[in-house]
Amino acid sequence: MRRIFSDYAYGDGPRKGCWWDETSKNPDRPALSGVRNVEVVIIGAGYTGLSAAYHLARAGWQTLVLEAEAPGWGASGRNGGFCCLGGGMLSDATLDARFGKRDRLEFRAAERAAVDLVSRLIENLGLDVDRHSKGETELAHRPRDMIGLRSKAETIEENYGVRPDIVEASDLARYGLSGSFHGALTIPIGFGLNPLKYLHGLAAAAEAEGAVICPHSPVMGFETEGAHHCLQTPSGIVRARQVIVATNGYSSEDLPAWLAGRYMPFQSNVLVTRPLTPCEIERQGWTSDQMCYDTRHLLHYFRLMPDGRFLFGMRGGLMTGARAEAQARKRICRDFARLFPKWAQVDVSHIWSGMVCLARGSLPFVGETTPGSRIWAGLCYHGNGVAMASLAGRILADLVRGAQPPIWPKAMQIPLRRFPFGRARRLIMPPTYLGLMLSDYGS
Structure with missing residues (x-):
């Protein structure tokens, strides 16, 4: 993996002291071992990945989820628990100028649909999430x-x-x-809501529908061999026709290489x-x-x-x-x-x-990374991922199956643009933050 921050950011140090870990526990699951052939492999067991797994498995698709740590170890299991509108950072005026009023309203409708989706999942699955x-x-x-x-x-x-x-x-x-x-x-x-209770409930629901979740199975290699993608972990290999990348702020520059420079944690x-x-x-x-x-x-x-x-x-x-x-x-x-x-x-x-x-364009992305690649991604929720990531996973499940999602705004289909300076792009953030801080504390 090639990531843009030091190893500390991807270790246990920042998560140490997380209250949610005392409220909900992961069941024991084995890491991937041996060779597996599936229809869809998902990288990342956060909201995006588990929502996609649940909806794919419910539709009868053979689905396997690879997680480097444990389900919910990343932002999905350590956020503030706000299931709310959001996902992008653009104003109505900017959305209108860039896409037109109709597409702006479709994006706003998606924000509400995302909240409604989480609410329905909680109710239909009978989840106790301290709502x-x-x-x-x-x-x-x-x-x-x-x-x-x-x-x-x-x-x-x-x-x-x-x-x-x-x-x-x-x-x-x-x-x-x-x-x-x-x-x-x-x-x-x-x-x-309690974000980790919601996530663990979503994981259990995906498994009940037939999805397989493999924790402690980081992807170490990613190659395409003809009609299949081959993903290698420390103790196993997965071959799949379709791949969903659902790693968001914990993404790697080379899983897949398309991601390099296109996201900012x-x-x-x-x-x-x-x-x-x-x-x-x-x-x-x-x-x-x-x-x-x-x-x-x-x-x-x-x-x-x-x-x-x-x-x-x-x-x-x-x-x-x-x-x-x-x-x-x-x-x-x-x-x-x-x-x-x-x-x-x-x-x-x-x-x-x-x-x-x-994202550089201040909007989430949900779609195929490169046309015809059969590698899909959902990421960049701008700090509002409980709802929007859940919707992104459902949209990705539809796209992988060749179905038209009920809602998939044009604003979320625009391919992510690269930030300047490649892996050193985080260096552009301090002056930006300084300007925002000065603005916040101005009279």
């Missing part, structure tokens, strides 16, 4: 940001078919959202407190279980979970290594204490980080 929250709430971290939220509210009904709620600063406390915010916008779509950090007492919750004035985020470019996201723990996350972290990880953990604790000062002395029981993934 809560009535949609998502965006909080203005500066007075002027309310102008943007009011403008955004005007487009919500056209984009998603629902009416949003504007909450004035003077009413935040009444909604249980006390803090140094200047108003809010709530969109009644989406919910919070970046870090997201999360902390979880010990369970808060009712008195502590009242003292801070944050009694809502609504999943929330603020209007910063390098945003904070947070929610009070059903067990009384508070989850707080933030974007950032451009360097890897034990020292950089320690600094990132100090930074998130500092920001948490600043936004929720009454909880500054509350014990933070768990802190961890993971890598999300962005």
Whole structure:
């Protein structure tokens, strides 16, 4: 594997301290051994890969999933648990200019369809995922940001078919959202969940339909031999007519070679407190279980979970290594204490980080890497992968089978463009982040 960060980023260090690992466990599964011949092999046992495996196996296709570590080891099993709208970073105006209004609305419809898909899977499969929250709430971290939220509210009904709620600063406390915010916008779509419980439920459902999941089976070699692709792991070989690459922020530059330079991983950090007492919750004035985020470019996201723990996350972290990880953990604790000062002395029981993934075009990609290659990929969800990755997996399952997906927006079919500087492309991020930070903290 050829990856763009140091080995530390792909090891256990960043994941150490992940709260979700204490709430849901992987069953024992054997690594791949020997030679296997299947119709479809999937690289990566996150939301994209497992959703594709479930939908393919349910359609009767022989499917095998290769995972370098354990299912959910990457971002799918260590995110903040926000099943919400998103997946891209482009405004309505930019989408209209690039694709036209019709295609913009189709992309927005896909965002909602992604949330609805996860909801149906949870209900149909009977998954207990600690679901809560009535949609998502965006909080203005500066007075002027309310102008943007009011403008955004005007487009919500056209984009998603629902009416949003504007909450004035003077009413935040009444909604249980006390803090140094200047108003809010709530969109009644989406919910919070335990991301690892959802993932393990999806994995079990895929296996029940006949899919095979092989953990601790990193792909070490990838060749095409006539009508088949041949993937080699440390102790086995898989031959398949179709390949789905579902590795997102943990991708490798050579699996397949097409991926080189076409994705940008970046870090997201999360902390979880010990369970808060009712008195502590009242003292801070944050009694809502609504999943929330603020209007910063390098945003904070947070929610009070059903067990009384508070989850707080933030974007950032451009360097890897034990020292950089320690600094990132100090930074998130500092920001948490600043936004929720009454909880500054509350014990933070768990802190961890993971890598999300962005595209140069600021849109996810779902499709065939090269026409006729029979190598498919779904990646670049821009920090909103719970829902969008699940939909991407379903779309890929349809495409592999030669079926027309019910929804597959043109905006998600555009091949990923390469970032400049190849494997050194992460060097363009520090000045970008600096500009975003200055913008976030401007008046």
